[in-house]
Amino acid sequence: MRWLQRLLGGNKVRLDPARQQALVHEVRQRFGAHAPEPFPAQVEAITGLLKDDDGLVVASLIVGQVAEEAHADLRAQADELHRRTGRRLLVHRRNYRPLWKEAGPGLRWPLFALPCGFHPYAQLTAAVTAVGDRAARIDRVVDPGPLLTGLFEILDLTTAGWEYGRVPVDVDAATLADRLIGSTGRILTEVDDPPRLPPPVRELMRRNDALDVAGPGGPRPVGRINLGATMRERFLV
Template sequence: MRWFRSGPARRQVQHDPGRRQELLLDVRQRFGAHAQGRFAEQADAIIALLQDDDGLAVAAAVLREFADSAHAEVAAEVADLHRRSWRGPAADRRNYRPLWQAAGAHLRWPLFGLPGGLHPYVQVTAAAAAIGMRAGRAVRVTAPEPVLVHLFEILDLTLTGWEFARVHVDTDAAALAERLIAAARDLRAAMGDPPPLPPPVREWMRRNVTIDVHDSVAQRIVGAFNPGKTMRESLLA
């Protein structure tokens, strides 16, 4: 029998599709804005559920669904603007920033309230963390290139919301951005020969903007976050 490999040391992976569906349903329904507990505590509970191979596959599915749903929401709004004779750029998943620079005042930031019930500060933060924590295994269990693309897409929309949609940057928002960057770093390292960094990441790396981070409960400033510096230190190492 011949064995074929694709990607970095890819191995035969056994999986249970039924368990993956049950796990995804549990993660979707038991956690989120409707559930009790702070977002950070809920994310930690989900991370504990996503430690095995099926959990990593579910984490990848969460990132894919969230990125796809966010794009669908933005694209629908942009299509509506075009029907009303707006002549700005399209919703380009490779780089959302030019669109938001041109039309931010007319767009609704899509990451809260997407169809499917996934919350950026709960399920998405947890999914990114799970992928990053077990990146060496994730490249064997999943197709890592799409996962990396989705991590960067969600990061782009997150930072775009901060810059152009007046999204409140609290500790939960900062944790999401940090988890996405860290997961992208670890996944790229595990891939060995990752694709080039996307345009919005390169643009942020050229900047040196420090953003105040507020406590998610007390609404006071508790720290600062510099996305460009964090990306340079994480993704250019």
């Protein structure tokens, strides 16, 4: 693992845990659905705060925490559905799509109300942007394996939410998906032994359909996003 060898070697990365905690606090308190600025402005501001190695650690932490809490939320929802209906649902982190295909109308998309308070279109989009912008530093600062796992899980949740969870495909949602794909692709090119693409990604890469992207003022489309084509372009390098 090159990242661990470099952390233990002579070219040591200097990190400040106290500053990281302060960044987490600032990002959580200043930004999100309660902030007056639109999400794109928030993403730009947060990304500016996460532009160094401590920021990269914080961005990775945000991605990991969102992925963990989303999984816990879906497990709790599946348990509640089983208690009420007797239906037993499998919650598989490597592939959430079967769960959403089977129980989509009965599930709540978890990313809008996580205990951590990170909003998917503010803090999360900014964190995903930050890890992609600094992909060349990933293996010097954090373990890229769990980070990639978290990015793939959130990408799966995002696209499954569009298809089965009634999550609107608006500009902010499309931006999150595009940043997830772009940042994941950049990190994959930087790691020594990139993981195999998970099943939901491979499934979507076989498609070539484009989705309308609604504008901020209503359902009128302002563009289109082709997930399959974008993934093939970013992941097949």
